[in-house]
Amino acid sequence: MKTWKLSTLDALFAAIAGKQTLYIPADVAGQPVFARWEPGLAMTRALNTGRSAKDLFFPQVEDLARFRVAGKTVSVSPAQALQEPFVIFGVRACDCRSFDILDSVFLAEPADTFYQARREQATVVTLACSQPEETCFCTSLGIDPQAPGGDVSCWMAEDTLYLQANTEKGEALLASLPRLEDGEKPDADSSVFDKLPLKDLDFSAFSGKALMDWFNSPVWERLSQSCLGCGSCTFVCPTCQCYDVRDFDTGHGVQRYRCWDSCMYSDFTMMAHGTNRPTQKERFRQRFMHKLVYHPNNHGGQIGCVGCGRCLQKCPISMNIVKVANALKEGKA
Amino acid sequence: MQSRVIEKAASLLESGACTRVLGWKAGAFFYDVTPAVFTCAQEVREQMVFNPFCGANLSKYLIAESRKEGRIAVFLKPCDTFSFVQLQKEHRIARDKVWAVGVQCRGMCDIDSLKELGLKGVTAVEEAEDDLRVTTLYQEKTISRKEALSPRCHTCKSRKLLDCDELIGDQGQDLPSSRFAQVEALEAMTPEERFAFWRGELSKCIRCNACRNVCPACSCEKCVFDNPNSGVQNKAAASSFEENLFHIIRAFHVAGRCTDCGECTRVCPQHIPLHLLNRKFIKDMNEFYGPYQAGGDFDAKPPMLAFTLDDPEASIITNGRDGQ
Numbered sequence A: 001m002k003t004w005k006l007s008t009l010d011a012l013f014a015a016i017a018g019k020q021t022l023y024i025p026a027d028v029a030g031q032p033v034f035a036r037w038e039p040g041l042a043m044t045r046a047l048n049t050g051r052s053a054k055d056l057f058f059p060q061v062e063d064l065a066r067f068r069v070a071g072k073t074v075s076v077s078p079a080q081a082l083q084e085p086f087v088i089f090g091v092r093a094c095d096c097r098s099f100d101i102l103d104s105v106f107l108a109e110p111a112d113t114f115y116q117a118r119r120e121q122a123t124v125v126t127l128a129c130s131q132p133e134e135t136c137f138c139t140s141l142g143i144d145p146q147a148p149g150g151d152v153s154c155w156m157a158e159d160t161l162y163l164q165a166n167t168e169k170g171e172a173l174l175a176s177l178p179r180l181e182d183g184e185k186p187d188a189d190s191s192v193f194d195k196l197p198l199k200d201l202d203f204s205a206f207s208g209k210a211l212m213d214w215f216n217s218p219v220w221e222r223l224s225q226s227c228l229g230c231g232s233c234t235f236v237c238p239t240c241q242c243y244d245v246r247d248f249d250t251g252h253g254v255q256r257y258r259c260w261d262s263c264m265y266s267d268f269t270m271m272a273h274g275t276n277r278p279t280q281k282e283r284f285r286q287r288f289m290h291k292l293v294y295h296p297n298n299h300g301g302q303i304g305c306v307g308c309g310r311c312l313q314k315c316p317i318s319m320n321i322v323k324v325a326n327a328l329k330e331g332k333a
Numbered sequence B: 001m002q003s004r005v006i007e008k009a010a011s012l013l014e015s016g017a018c019t020r021v022l023g024w025k026a027g028a029f030f031y032d033v034t035p036a037v038f039t040c041a042q043e044v045r046e047q048m049v050f051n052p053f054c055g056a057n058l059s060k061y062l063i064a065e066s067r068k069e070g071r072i073a074v075f076l077k078p079c080d081t082f083s084f085v086q087l088q089k090e091h092r093i094a095r096d097k098v099w100a101v102g103v104q105c106r107g108m109c110d111i112d113s114l115k116e117l118g119l120k121g122v123t124a125v126e127e128a129e130d131d132l133r134v135t136t137l138y139q140e141k142t143i144s145r146k147e148a149l150s151p152r153c154h155t156c157k158s159r160k161l162l163d164c165d166e167l168i169g170d171q172g173q174d175l176p177s178s179r180f181a182q183v184e185a186l187e188a189m190t191p192e193e194r195f196a197f198w199r200g201e202l203s204k205c206i207r208c209n210a211c212r213n214v215c216p217a218c219s220c221e222k223c224v225f226d227n228p229n230s231g232v233q234n235k236a237a238a239s240s241f242e243e244n245l246f247h248i249i250r251a252f253h254v255a256g257r258c259t260d261c262g263e264c265t266r267v268c269p270q271h272i273p274l275h276l277l278n279r280k281f282i283k284d285m286n287e288f289y290g291p292y293q294a295g296g297d298f299d300a301k302p303p304m305l306a307f308t309l310d311d312p313e314a315s316i317i318t319n320g321r322d323g324q
């Protein structure tokens, strides 16, 4: 294990950024977000970013191709997938697990080449948690917030940053850094994680046979009643993965791009046939069925939620996956 | 207050005066309450809460709820009643299907205000007169209720409960409010500074539409930005121009109808001070056309729908800059 003095964290960032683009969680206009490091940019004190780390692999908007019409010819220029390596520093264990979930969707054949290129170019440096929020429930999903994965895992203790490479990419990153010293991290105190109010949620009931029972549960009606149908929960969620492909009329052709979409929206999957989900009840049900039931059914039991707690913090009416899961299991809302 | 609200809700159901009650259900942490419809008095007694974190403005739900069978009871704070009146002026609520209970208010609290105070991992809050006893994963702390107030409550414009069928607590009065101070600060900036301020804020927008969907003034059956046939359907901003556009269009569209309820800013996951855009419009309208409060009464003619020959045309004369 390697070490670095926290008082000179800036120098570590400068060393990484000297070789490739670096993103760190920082406050921009008062909001914690993964931002491109430049001299002077400091890490946020917030536990986690408002938007998740998925932004760097699956951005909210990205161009796919441009079509240019000149007379009778149409020229097509597909967008280039990312070619440059980059480092993302300070990813929490929950967000790191979300990459596995996104991988299972975007890297399944046929792989999403834009996403794949970013995943290949990225070196993920995670950061262990020591001060969770009450909304954190990663431990209920089998994630150890004190042993995050990624290419390099980091711990902060007292005045020292401890770094441990987990992959070849991680080894290469650490080897490229000057002045790393050897050291062993002290044992971390995990008692606060035992106090987390949502630590004992059990999601095991949802994978498996009973799909239609969950689908037809009487609780959806009531739970969805006050949902505003906004996209806050989907857009802040590190595992939400739906997008729409749209054309922007440039006047002399088309700019084709994709952007995040939300199953909470009225026009979600409103394709040519026009038969999408008619009311908020069905839209709401889709979001939670996808995370709790469909995803695990299709991906070997892996729940489509990493317990980051963002939807608990951001929903305007405090409806969220925990309330939904509990109501489903109780059979009443 | 909690017990009076709950008793009232239960008795309205028991007496048959209402078939449903729009109230709040408790969550896991005291602050995470969810609006909910109750149909049974026993359930109200067991599950309904009314605490200082019940800040959501319930009036917009009445658009849908007042179209259903039977009468629904609703609990409204003073600022909510302005939205209630405004929605009626716009013929969006069937008034006879609603039993409005006005609840006097001393300001609502917000979990984000607790976080601003540096409290992390808030697991429980207990109300004790003018204090809140906060338990977190890391400490216990007593703070004054005032410190925990939602920012909008610091500049509350009125404690009047408008158009209610009955009241819990006393009728209130208009309050002296410094709500335009931040707008004045923006007005004092140079256009470049102001542009930089708004770009900084609006560039955080993730277009989740929470501000629009919660807004009682945004009650179109189909928003132009959601309509595939509108030609401007806009799921994500493709450029900074589109990012600004959504918010500016929305501010224009609610001008003269926005009651300054503050919901847009409360719900924004990116903490964008959207109310400042709307307040600028309110301030301008007050100055140009005389004082007007949207939802303040049933009679006053909205400035954007009224016309007189001596209306100032500030935007034309000054070309939209510096509004002299």
Ligand code: SF4
Pocket (backbone or CB within 6 Å): A226, A227, A228, A229, A230, A231, A232, A233, A234, A264, A314, A315, A316, A317, A318, A319, A320
């Ligand atoms: S659950 Fe909450 S955040 Fe999600 S769409 Fe409904 S109101 Fe919005």
Ligand code: SF4
Pocket (backbone or CB within 6 Å): A233, A236, A237, A238, A239, A240, A291, A304, A305, A306, A307, A308, A309, A310, A311, A312, A321
């Ligand atoms: S559903 Fe909620 S808690 Fe789960 S990963 Fe998404 S935002 Fe996080």
Ligand code: SF4
Pocket (backbone or CB within 6 Å): A047, A048, A092, A093, A094, A095, A129, A132, A133, A136, A137, A138, A139, A144, A145, A306, A307, A308, A309
């Ligand atoms: S959910 Fe777990 S990993 Fe994520 S921030 Fe909270 S404690 Fe850390």
Ligand code: SF4
Pocket (backbone or CB within 6 Å): B204, B205, B206, B207, B208, B209, B210, B211, B212, B267, B268, B269, B270, B271, B272, B274
């Ligand atoms: S609520 Fe905030 S982030 Fe969402 S669309 Fe409105 S301004 Fe943008």
Ligand code: SF4
Pocket (backbone or CB within 6 Å): B211, B214, B215, B216, B217, B218, B254, B257, B258, B259, B260, B261, B262, B263, B264, B265, B275, B278
């Ligand atoms: S714009 Fe904001 S303050 Fe005005 S009515 Fe809508 S939600 Fe309320």
